[in-house]
Amino acid sequence: MSSEKKHPFQIIDPSPWPLVISMGALLLTLGAVLAMHNKDFITLFIGALMVLGGCGGWWRDMIIESKDTSIYTKEVKNGLKIGMLIFIGTEIMFFVSFFWVYFNASLFPPEVIGSVWPPKGLKTIDPFDLPYLNTLLLLLSGTTVTWAHHSIIEGNKKDFTLALGLTILLGLSFTCFQAFEYYHAPFLFKGGIYPSTFYMATGFHGAHVFLGTIFLIVCYFRSKTQGHYTQESHTSFELAAWYWHFVDAVWLFLFISIYYGSWR
Amino acid sequence: MNEHTPHEHTPKGWRRWLLSTNHKDIGSMYLIFSIIGGIAGLIFSIVIRMQLAHPGGTVLGGNHQLYNVFITSHALIMIFFAVMPGLIGGFGNWFVPLLIGAPDMAFPRLNNISFWLMIPALIMAGLSTVVGMGAGTGWTMYPPLSSLTGHPDMAVDFLLFSLHLAGVSSILGSLNFITTIINMRAPGMDFFKMPLFVWTILVTSALLLITLPVLAGGITMLITDRNFGTTFFDPSGGGDPVLFQHLFWFFGHPEVYVIILPAFGIISQIISTFSKKPVFGYVSMVYAILSIGVIGCGVWAHHMFTVGLSPSATVYFSAATMVIAVPTGIKVFSWLATMWGGSIRFDTPMLFATGFILLFTLGGLTGVVLSNGGMNIVLHDTYYVVGHFHYVLSMGAVFGLFGGFYYWISKICGRQYPEIWGRIHFWMLFIGVNMIFIPMHFVGYNGMPRRIPDYPQAFAPMNYIASIGAYLTAFSTLIFLGVALYTVFRGKKAQSNPWGVGATTLEWTLPSPPPYHTFETPPHIGGDLHEHK
Amino acid sequence: MTRILLMFLCQIFALPLFANQPTEWALYFQEPATPLMVRLREFHDYLLVISFFIAAFVFLMMFIIIYKFREKKHPVPATFSHNTPLEIVWTTIPVIILIFIAVPSFKITYMMDHIPKSEMTVKVIGHQWYWTYEYPENKIVYDSYMIKDADLKPQDLRLLSVDRPLVVPVDTVIEVLATSTDVIHSFAVPSFGIKRDCIPGKLNQTWMKVFKEGTYYGQCSELCGSGHGFMPISVKVVSKEDFKKWIEDNKNKKG
């Protein structure tokens, strides 16, 4: 029975990427254990390459498909948007676990750390130093990304590329400042519950900023060198912008609770 | 991307399976995976029962750590590698698109990676049992037993990464299901016309998406505690071991509803089909499913009544837990009312559905006993709890699996199972599981703690009965395997609808087995599928 | 078979046939030895009756259905799929039942939590895999190990008897503090109705008041590694005079 397709949804041919990524994930996790226990990094490295390569191939396929409007119908794009929203929802729950730990420790500080928060004798980071600058950077990038969004909706590709480029620069400088802050932080990852929660929460946030930046960079080059995106069709940029706003919002929570909340 | 070239439609050979983007093929792979997982879990449970058949058991050579490794693997394999891939990955993949008239899942590639991530997860779980001292933490993995204090070698790290992989798989799968159900329903398939199985998959997916990331965060912190010197759960550095329990059960409790809801859905479909009556009270069934999901997210600390909760927390968690009995009761009574006045055929799927209702009710009632904060102190961590959760898991969820298997196998492979052998399988399993788990309640009352490889003489007789029952379930599973293999290769060719007028859902309008691509022209859902307002 | 039946009857009528240790073929709790456990057992009897009727109702309906609505007996199915009053009934009745369960249940919860004025304190510390008992008021500290199979004497219970049980006086409110030095353990004595997790870095609290002399047994109730099944708890409850003597005897001994 081979009837003609009469629905708007995407039917995809067999794809090698899921298998490549899964097997890469096996090596990656296996390698992580070996690296942590035996200082043997080769498996980890191969696994990471496979995962990255698989993701790249997958993404490339999707970009190729997205140019064909008979595949990327309104319904398919709608599906992608729903998927992205759900994904952001689970990411929020992921951060909930770190905030849970943070509030558990900071609202009920145990005796070992002197029953106070931040722990006795620990110098925390001044929120109105670099973190404040970073907050401003991220907030600003939130506005530039919205500027980009409005420009593309109005069909103004020049402004779009400009605003997108600015967003990326802001994101990159955020990451640099974050790295600088880590490098000069007065405490180490190992130093007890405060550093643990601090690095875990800000570190995972940083990783998300980094991912979001890559997402935006891909959008940038698609627009700049490939001439993708039109007034009607810019779904992937829209998803990247949503993701960026999510990262932005998480930072505000981090800033208020972890930086400002542990300030003495 | 080549939907214009029809010859590409049915890929052949290894590409079809390894690189699959077809919901039916992926569903079939999940089902096979689930059966293999179920057998692995069964083997672990049989070794457990052999060890416990007599006091002073020596089956594991007196290696008590190994016993702990076995119960850990048994639980994780049964839950993550047998029941979830079967109910959600297998039947969900096969039948959610068919039941809503969609041509496939929303993200076919994502669907494939959900399946293929299960293989590394299983390999990592397998490694965790054989490396070093093995992971003997119980499936709950409480630190400090699971930190360097209790398990210094790499076994636990393998286990934690295995859960990460299985977790990513479930998250991507759930995301896919929700998007499919929201976005791809055939014209006319309103939310309140969707068959109940679709509803249960929807709520199950939502539960997974909400709770799995929290577990992922928890085990990530456990990994850094173990390997990078953080002190999230280490009291000497200001951490809190009880916190891990909160994070675990925030996932762990909804997880049990993740497991049981799809089974509920399958049971609803079976009962309506074989009673030749529409589901009674469809709308309240939907709200019951939704409220089980919502309330289920707020009851987790009923697993922690002995850690020293405040009395107000105890009372809150007791009360919230009990409330779940109400929507579950609605489901049980609605099933009975669906059957009432019907013209019921007791074929194998219906036998499993009937058994499900009876045994699940018993398991639910012991759950309500456990939910009383005070009562729980006496029964917590005894075999009474083991009895409770096997009634809902090994009878509830597993009966759902087998019921779904017999109900849908003719649709999946185009051949019908031999009825008489299906019934023999049912009765052996039914007798077997009751023989295992009824006596566990008695030794539990009498004080036998769980997770012990050897026990005082007083508990011997009951444990012996339980072990005999376990051997019986092993035989019944051999029969099941025979039935499954016979059906797939030799079974009688099946018509598109073997169950007659009761089978009203969309999958029965398709040939058996359905073509590679279904609903290329969306079906039009007119009228009232469930004849409800 | 008659033995099972006899045991069953004894259980039902709660004859004082059972001692304070687990028994073969037992179907129910060990004999209560604290007022708390008496309350709990009564409460459970009550729960059991309720559960029995709910289960009986579901089973009965199912058997009626199986009998009356088989295809052979009832070839033409009805078509109804709604009955709002009925649905309201089967929503409200469970709610009412649950309220009847919850009220006494919560009373017990508060009773357990409210420690009457304690007359003495014992501290139990879990280790992999033995217990340390401490009497802070009298500065007595000693370890308690399970008796290995090879050293069992005829009166000992395998996997339950220990070399040095916890000794406490009868009819005395005893505050129990529980903690651990390595992984989580749980201090549990079924016939007292107590079970408290021993968590490193945390001091948990519970209490008991035993009204009958004798030796009582429990087992560690939180998975704590390979010796989890082999760190039993044995509590010897003695008269107040004997306890005083015991304190005097042990006060200055190094344990």
Ligand code: HEA
């Ligand atoms: C499929 C899995 C599943 C399901 C559905 C349930 C359902 C329930 N569970 Fe269970 N449970 C587990 C799996 C499950 N559980 C597991 C795996 C554990 C142990 C984990 C571990 O420690 O390893 C556990 C442990 C567990 C505990 C902790 C025990 C302990 O460790 O001390 C508690 C305590 O509250 C509990 C309660 C309940 C309740 C109240 C329900 C309710 O949802 C049941 C509701 C159903 C009914 C009540 C029956 C039908 C209703 C009627 C006929 C209406 C009339 C009834 C009344 C008015 C009462 N469960």
Ligand code: HEA
């Ligand atoms: C879904 C979950 C599940 C299932 C099915 C089972 C099934 C069984 N379990 Fe298990 N068990 C757990 C989940 C499960 N268990 C958990 C969570 C624990 C707690 C672990 C811990 O303490 O950490 C536990 C602990 C546990 C213990 C306690 C160990 C201890 O505390 O010391 C024992 C002891 O007897 C036991 C025995 C058995 C037996 C005899 C079965 C038998 O019923 C087995 C018979 C099996 C089958 C009949 C199913 C076969 C299924 C298939 C072949 C798949 C079919 C697939 C399709 C049709 C698609 N289990």
Ligand code: CUA
């Ligand atoms: Cu100590 Cu279990």
Ligand SMILES: [Cu+2]
């Ligand atoms: Cu629970």
